[in-house]
Amino acid sequence: MGNELPKYLVVSGFLGAGKTTSMIAMARVINKKYGQAAIIANDLGAKNLVDADYTRTTDVAISEITGDCICYVTEDLVHRIDGLVADGANIVMSDIPGCGLGALDHVYIKLKNNYPDRYDLLPFLVIVDPERLRMILPERANINLTEEMRFLLDAQLAEADLIVLNKIDLISDEEREADLAFIQEAYPEIPVMSMSAKTGEGVEAVVDYLVTHRATAEHRELGDDTEEFDAAEKQMCWYNRRFFASVRDESNIDFNQVVDDFIEAIRDGLIEAKRNVPHLKLFAAGEGEDFVKASLLGVDYDIQYDHRLEQKYTAMAIVVNARALCESETLGEVIEDAMDFIKAEHNLKCNVLFTECFGLFDEGRSNGGRASRY
Ligand SMILES: Nc1nc2c(ncn2[C@@H]2O[C@H](COP(=O)(O)OP(=O)(O)OP(=O)(O)O)[C@@H](O)[C@H]2O)c(=O)[nH]1
Ligand SMILES: [Mg+2]
Numbered sequence: 237m238g239n240e241l242p243k244y245l246v247v248s249g250f251l252g253a254g255k256t257t258s259m260i261a262m263a264r265v266i267n268k269k270y271g272q273a274a275i276i277a278n279d280l281g282a283k284n285l286v287d288a289d290y291t292r293t294t295d296v297a298i299s300e301i302t303g304d305c306i307c308y309v310t311e312d313l314v315h316r317i318d319g320l321v322a323d324g325a326n327i328v329m330s331d332i333p334g335c336g337l338g339a340l341d342h343v344y345i346k347l348k349n350n351y352p353d354r355y356d357l358l359p360f361l362v363i364v365d366p367e368r369l370r371m372i373l374p375e376r377a378n379i380n381l382t383e384e385m386r387f388l389l390d391a392q393l394a395e396a397d398l399i400v401l402n403k404i405d406l407i408s409d410e411e412r413e414a415d416l417a418f419i420q421e422a423y424p425e426i427p428v429m430s431m432s433a434k435t436g437e438g439v440e441a442v443v444d445y446l447v448t449h450r451a452t453a454e455h456r457e458l459g460d461d462t463e464e465f466d467a468a469e470k471q472m473c474w475y476n477r478r479f480f481a482s483v484r485d486e487s488n489i490d491f492n493q494v495v496d497d498f499i500e501a502i503r504d505g506l507i508e509a510k511r512n513v514p515h516l517k518l519f520a521a522g523e524g525e526d527f528v529k530a531s532l533l534g535v536d537y538d539i540q541y542d543h544r545l546e547q548k549y550t551a552m553a554i555v556v557n558a559r560a561l562c563e564s565e566t567l568g569e570v571i572e573d574a575m576d577f578i579k580a581e582h583n584l585k586c587n588v589l590f591t592e593c594f595g596l597f598d599e600g601r602s603n604g605g606r607a608s609r610y
Pocket of ligand 1: 249250254255256257258287333334402403404405432433434435515531540541542
């Protein structure tokens, strides 16, 4: 691999499609077969991101870009990639926030034009979850997401150099064939593969494809400057909180139950408010390698645990991230009520260490926004 350029790719896809899980699974294949992988976890929000904490529990090298989408911080991105390469990585991948669209222009084409011959750009990868795909399949299933989310999912897929149908462990072979046939017909120019980032099935074939192909890196009309895209973003809100929960009488308790009750209370609050959360994530680390990581992919689904605690604790720092289809104020209230519930239910004292809660278009959020009005 001596004189080869470092390889870089973007991993896109809707909220909860499995970008983080896929990057970790692909990194393990790369580390075995192609050199050394590194991940740049990217999300909106200042800090306290579950994806970064969770990735740190693995053996994969990771760096974070927080605050903004990598689309708007190209110099920082280049600096991160170069840092990871200096530490030995030859293949670097980064995700983009799950509401993202436009990284083809804002990342690939910018890197191609402004940093020529610095990286080999591997195919722009879009991960899709069969459950969310049902929104745009011919039957146009109603999965309690809005019409704007259909637009977003479709536009995200159209940006790909390679589409990967993930989570095939959850569907039958017939469903997989039907999904692949639909994708092939809907996006005839784009190759499509399938895998399960969870079981590992098909991951090696995807990595083999990626390292032997290159990105097109040509502009496409995706609609990221349209009213539909603005409308989709306007419906979403991001919530990140870290809090320290301690048992008042200092007894050891099962924090798995606390996590479960907390997420269920948030679910109930969102159902009552008639809102949804395409991805709610929670992480808390215990002693050594003990941790809990949970995901809720919408109010209609069961909580999924990537990992549960093995030990009991008297206190834990808990990080919760929600990417919701909800007004930020309502979501803030729902989570506050859920915290009150677990405090009472488990005799906890909760010290909030960090909170941010913003709609993507909320006034005053970015430097360009007005911070005050009069
Ligand atoms: N059954 C199954 N679950 C999966 C698979 N890949 C990911 N998941 C689960 O799907 C949930 C979301 O996965 P993530 O990797 O966090 O998804 P993401 O696209 O990074 O989500 P955001 O960063 O919030 O947009 C987690 O509970 C994962 O364990 C898969 O192949 N099979
Ligand atoms: Mg992620």
